[in-house]
Amino acid sequence: MAKMQANQMRAGMVIEFEGARYTILRQNIMIPGKGNAIIQVDMRNIKTGSKKDQRWRTADVVERLTTEDKEFVFSYPEGDTLVLMDPETFEQTVVPKDILGERLPYLQENMKVQVRLIEGDPVAMELPELVTCEIAEADPVVKGQTASSSYKPALLVNGIKVMVPPFVTAGEKIVVRTEDSTYMERAKN
CATH class of the missing domain: 2.30.30.30 (SH3 type barrels.)
Incomplete structure (x- = not known):
């Protein structure tokens, strides 16, 4: 201090x-x-x-x-916490799940995350801006609806609802912005 x-x-x-x-x-x-x-x-x-x-x-x-931003790799969830690994020392750090709030479902195994530490205590965590997610279900395209018209609701495998273009179907992978759950593009596999 x-x-x-x-x-x-x-x-x-x-x-x-x-x-x-x-x-x-x-x-x-x-x-x-x-x-x-x-x-x-x-x-x-x-x-x-x-x-x-x-x-x-x-x-x-x-x-x-004093604040420090440090990169960690997400290992696994444990109860109300998330276990992270320091990629340099391989030491484990535990943070509360609620540090991510509504963005928690986007967290994926081995994902690199930025953690803000204050005096050594983790207080905030940032996910990558874009993540690839699989679509669990998507509404069928309504006959006569053109590709340029409105987006349709879809449900991701992680349980989050997103709006996607009419041509996107269940089972496809898409890129989503974690900040606001916005569809960006089809994933290029």
Whole structure:
């Protein structure tokens, strides 16, 4: 932990405030007509996900936490946790499943993931932007529907629903964006 002045805070930094850890989302320096400048900071509680607006004077001191992004390989799920392996040391690290939220079904064996560590504790996990998934079921194409018309719902093997073009059928593999479950293209096998 390192102390820094409030006016040195930047987006992406992690601070400790009132006993909780927050990621800085945005900071704004406001200079009123008279008096000292005020730092307006939007931040998100790492544990609860709730957002908070906080104001500091420029001379106020805050606790900055050191963060490190490290690559791991997903090994297997165990209860409420995920077991990851450090590809360099082969040591195992365990993180809670809820670190991924709604993106958890996209996690696949041997997938490379980025984990953000704060003071050695895992607090966030990023999946690859694009993953290949198999379609379990897709609605049949309605007669007369052209290829350029609307997408149809499909269910992936991992249980997530996505909208796909009419020509995509069950059993096919497609590339999906993990952030918002958007169909990108057919997988090139």
